[in-house]
Amino acid sequence: MQNVFPAQYSTLSADALKNYLIQAYQLHPTTTCRLLIRNVSDTYILENGEQKYIFKIYRDAHRKRSEIEAEVELLNALKANGNNVSYPINDLTGKQIQQFNAIEGLRNGILFSFAAGKVIIDLEHKHLVKLGTDMAKLHQTTSVVQLKNTRPVFNFETTLFEPLSSLKPHFTEMPDEFDYLTQVADRVVKKFESFDTPKFGHGYCHYDFFPKNFHFDEQGAITFFDFDFAGKGFLINDLMSFLNHFFFHQLNHLISKEQAEADFDTFLNAYQLIRPLTADELKAIPYLGITFHIFFLKFFYDNYDDWSNAFLTPRYTKHRVGLIKKWEEMYCNF
Template sequence: MIFPTQYSMLSTEALKSYLEEAYGLNNLGCKLLIHNVSDTYLLAGVDDKYIFKLYRDSHRKLDEIKAEVELLNILKENGAKISYPVTDLKGGQIQSFNAAEGIRNGVLFSFAEGKPTHDYYDSRLQTIGREMAHIHNITADIELQNPRKVYDVRTTLIQPLEYIKSEFTELPEEYAWLQSTTEKVVEKIRHFDLSKFSYGYCHYDFLPHNFHFDEHDNITFFDFDFAGKGLLANDMMTFYVHFFFQVMLKKQSQEEADKNFQTFISAYRQVRAVSEEELAAIPYLGFAFWVFFLEFYQLHFEDWSNTFYNLRFKKERMGWIRNWVEWYCRF
């Protein structure tokens, strides 16, 4: 009898053999890159590279994985510059493994050439803007057959705030501030005419670690793990989080950050319209983003965040959230 298990690690040698047979590949090495929310492996040979992502069932159910694969196939078919699912010799794109804790599912992805960077000169910002808008032109007009998470006031603010309450007993003043600020943000969001906002499938994590530029400044987006239905302004918001960090770490002035963000927005508008009201909502959607991730850290504490999600982390993160609100939100 196998003792009950909640998060196993598959053998890289066995995985390499399985994937080579399933996809008709040869002479590839297999290396574990990341073991946290899910497992990410690099399969690399002399000429070929792939990324294999192995999900945890407690994080992504099979229907959600099917939806991600469906979304990426649609994006690829419409010319979006993304890392896409690779089809195996039997015509499938999802692999299933009978692991110690039960069935785990995984997907082999094309390799995103290049590397992440924080060096955003104008042409790169313009590329990000145009290509994000192109993705939104696609995702605003589709309905996936399988379910993905919905990002709204309930799922990013009200529900997370209640869920994290038990973990803030040592920080009662901080939790009270989160409560009062959440009330203000919810009211602010509800005052926007959301019926005029663009809606569709957003990436919800458009930060620099999720896209690469190669040596010719070609871009590839990847890691659509958080993709779900919501306001498309959420993707502009998550990219703006990058500039928030740049200012907070004193790598840019606020003026420089805003100028760079405007360059990105101007390029986005060459491909897709975005209203001033949608841009005005970014600070409040950003607060929701921070609260959503506090819930995410707690939800996955046993399998991932236990190494860092402690009192010190919460105090630091609350400092960031307070900065965000003080700098950008107007009540």
């Protein structure tokens, strides 16, 4: 019998997963399973007449077992503290992480509770207030919780210096763009020298607080999910990632500059009812947007093979650098 040729990324059968998960979690036999998102982590939705679940399969190249265990720890702590999150579910033996021997090797997966409600892109005043207060309550937990397993750390080394070092070969034929990135990174570091960063809130950040990662139900309750990028850093990183929603909304001509500023202020004011921010923290939020975009440019570069798409063409790369320039023009004052 011929050996199976190695692969670096496979898509697990939804039908086989359905049968496995029905047995492992004693789900209703009519439960269906289908692939919802093929992305950083493959996401499947399971549903029957009464219940819905999300099953997420991680890639070993993106998240090692210890990091997944840390995510489980964090979500369990958030749930225990009353934060509304999509949380890991125990199987019949008490396990929260399943393991599969895929073509490329072992892959880990988690069955999550389904976040009730839906994504709301055009956020109204009531949504912004609820988001601000609940994000602050989330940070009350993530600022004190101590995890046994490690998660990524967000600092200038991991979001500026390491990414630029890794990306340098990619920019061989785009020297002007790379020069800009190195110069703007230096400006960010120098800017932070003027801030009283020891007084900044620190803890575990979600680092991807776009509306696609939280649902509002009909009663206005919010549930947060997709903590795939969660790591330690300044808590204002989460406020910065949400600011990106308004950045892209403006670029797509879906909101005016004045309304975007007013809406973000509404969110900030609600957040500070629970967790006041220092004046320097408020000033620093926009500058972390530069680190965010450079970090994700490296992420796209590192995961290009697995995503099997058009990311990282010269045209795409120049577009991403152009976004960073627009962010600087819109939010930063070096």
